[in-house]
Amino acid sequence: MRIFLRVLLLIAALLVLILAVVLYYVVNPKLPDYVPVEQVHFQDQWSAADRQTYYFTPQGTQVKGLRYEWFTALELPFSEQRFAAPEYLARFGFLVEPGQRATPSNPGNLPVGFTRHQNPGSNHDFLDITCAACxxxxxxxxxxxxxxxxxxxxxxxxxxxxTLRGGSFGQALVASLASTYYNPWKFKRFAHNVLGDQYDAQYDQLREDFKTSLDTFLKVAWNDTHRGLYPTEEGPGRTDAFGRIANASFGDAISPANYRIANAPVDYPQLWDMWTFDWVQWNGSAQQPMARNIGEALGVGATLAFFDSAGQPLKGDARYPSSVRVRDLNLIEETLQRLKPPTWPEQLFGAVDKPLAAQGRALFSENCAGCHVPSVTQENGRPVQRLKMLPVDVIGTDPGTANNIADYRYDLSALQWDTSELAQLNVELHPTPTEPLDLRNLSVAKGLAYVTAFVGEHAYRAAGVTPEERPRLDGYGLPIGVRELRAYKARPLAGVWATPPFLHNGSVPTIYQLLSPQDERSRTFYKGTFDYDPRHLGYRTEAFKNAFLFDTAITGNHNSGHEFRAGKRGNGVIGRALAPQERWALLEYLKVLGGPLEQQLP
Structure with missing residues (x-):
């Protein structure tokens, strides 16, 4: 009996030790070290005023009800260091400047894209993460x-x-929130920082409100974990945008039966010239700027109510209140119309070999222009670039994103939409359906189109937007167009050298590899650094402390397609094999494409 008890105690001790190790690594994410640069150089892509507008204009997103002053007062789990310290947030990959200080537009001294907003009727500032962060x-x-x-x-x-590896901002934030709430000494310091001289009067209410926000975070973490919704680790610079928006809007808010596996992360695309594109998103599924931006805000955390306090679906003009700020979204959109592509900085990255770039210009015309130089027309006061859409069986790149958007279906019947009422909304489906919509079996693109239409209508009324203003805020009077193509867009390539890694899922680290056959590309490489390789045009891929290992064998990470090699065209082969010297010439030309240096080529 004594031996049996000792064995049980040993097993219990081992379990406690294992739990302690797990908890330690969960609350202590493995992050790269913060290494400040000597100087951050800004180009004349737009004015300094436009840059500040873009960085710190709120969208109406709310990070699970987290208030701005709470975020700035949080401590790390095992120290009194502030979670929101610039040098700590920079370790997740957020952008700060050496020695930066608080400003009126950034009073919390936070990274690019972290700002605040107040909802109508509230005096609370909520943490608002904007499109500039991504x-x-x-x-x-x-x-x-x-x-x-x-x-x-x-x-x-x-x-x-x-995860034991950690490294995610979301995971680390939940750890700091939980340690603050459950550690009485931490919460006391936190409450003094937040409440000041109102500490005694408002302490209990603060603790209750904080717990509500923490419970929301924990519920999401548990739900995402036990359902296995995100099996492909996104890592630096990626998210499964459509998957996360659909799970939040249709799963969290409507029915657990609507949760879908999101296993196709994509890179954050560059935004210059985007306002001229006929269709946007990697798969060319969206058309109207405002609807696209409302969908993005909902995905990042804007509040959205589908049902009333009794659980009944909202109807008529009551659909759908949200925290989305349509005038601010329009301000960001119009500011981005002035954004120019970056130009190759010879003083930082080295001089361009102009004779070699001239050779590359001819190669670009022969091998690349057919897809990446779209036709341009003038419509409703803007130049419209008609981007070429390449079917997945032609371009051969990882099909996960396009297939999930085309195949996944959701049951939105609980919202009790009247299909005749849907027909009155400013939504255009391409191609036009030949059968009535089945609200129990809607795609993510169609479902989000109607949701954003209702959200937009409500937000426009709340913001006092007049009928005369609507076409401008919508964006050139465009409808909420919807397509579901098993294809990816070929966008113009001005400034492409500044947008590593490559392909829609970020599976190819450099442009040199992108111009190479798949068997010459890295099967695994390390991500999480900003260190640039100006020769191969991409981020450096060597191992470093706590780097993220990108494995192209994992679902959603495949680096196939867009190959220049001998063989029959299609199924990923898009052009003839390029000799190494031809690839170098193309890289040299891509440095100057669309910029002033292109005019200096012989």
């Missing part, structure tokens, strides 16, 4: 940094699913 890039070389406004972020933002 669509601003940076390239570093020899201790210097080039800021790429409208470029691709490399942060690890979305996941709250706990």
């Amino acid at each position: 669509h601003t890039g940076e390239l570093r070389f020899n201790g210097q940094a080039l800021r790429v406004d409208g470029g691709a972020a490399q942060h690890v933002l979305p996941s709250s699913v706990p």
Whole structure:
């Protein structure tokens, strides 16, 4: 009996030790070290005022009800260091400047894209993460940094699913929230920082409100984890945008039966010239700027109510109140219309070999222009670039994103939409359906189109938008167009050198590899650095402390397609094999494409 008890105690001790190790690594994410650069260089992509507008204009997103002053007062689980300290948030890949200080537009001294807003009727400032957080890039070389406004972020933002590796902002934030609430000494310091001289009067209410927000985070983390919704780890600079928006809007808000596996992460695309594209999103599924931006805000955390307090579906003009700020979304959109592509900085990355670039220009015309130089027409006061859509069986790249958007179906019948009422909305389905819509079997693109239409109508009324203003806020009077193509767009390539990694899922680290056959591409490589390789045009891929290992064998990560090699065209082969010297010439030309240096070529 004594031996049996000792065995049980040993087993219990081992379990406690294992749990302690797991908890330690969950609350202590393995992050790269923060290495500040000597200087951040800004180009004349737009004015300094436009840059500040873009960085800190709120969209109406709310990070699970987290208030701005709470976020800035949080501590790390095992120290009194602030979670929101710039040098700590930079370790997740968020962008800060060396020695940055708080400003009126950034009072919390937070990274690019972290701002605040108040909802109507509330005096609380909520943490608002904007599109600038995901669509601003940076390239570093020899201790210097080039800021790429409208470029691709490399942060690890979305996941709250706990892993031993950690490294996700979401997971680390939940750990800090939980340690603050359950550690009485931490919460006391937190409450003093937040409440000041109102500490005694408002302490109990603060604790109750904080617990409500924490419970929301924990519920999402548990739900995402035990359902296995995100099996493909996104890592730096990626998210399964459509999958997460659909799971939040149709699963969280309507029915658990609507949860779908999101296993097709995509990179954050660059935004310059986007306002001229006829269709946007990687699969060309969206048309109207406002609907696209409302969908993005909902995906990042804007509040949305489908049902009343009694659980009944909202109807008529009551559909659907949200925290989306349509005037601010329009301000960001119009600011982005002034954004120019980045130009190759010879003083930072080295001089362009102009004779070699001239050779590359001829090769580009022969091998690339057919897909990446779209026709341009003038419509409703804007130049419209008609992008070529390449079917997945032609381009051969990982089909997961396109297939999930085309195949997944959701039951939205609980919202009790009247199909005749849907027909009155500013939504155009392409191709026009030949049969009535089945609300029990809607695609994510169609479902989001109607949701954003209702959200937009409500938000326009709440913001006092007049009928005369609507075409401008919608974006050139465009309808909410919807397509579901098993295809990916070939976008113009001005500034492409500044947007690594490549392909829609970020599976190819450099442009040199993108111009190479698949068997010459890296099967695995390390991500999470901003260190730039100006020769191969991409981020460096060597191992470093706590780097993220990208494995192209994992679902959603395949690096197939877009191959220049001998063989029959199609199924990923898009052009003839390019000799190494031809690839170098193309890279040299891509440095200057669309910029002033292109005019200096012989």
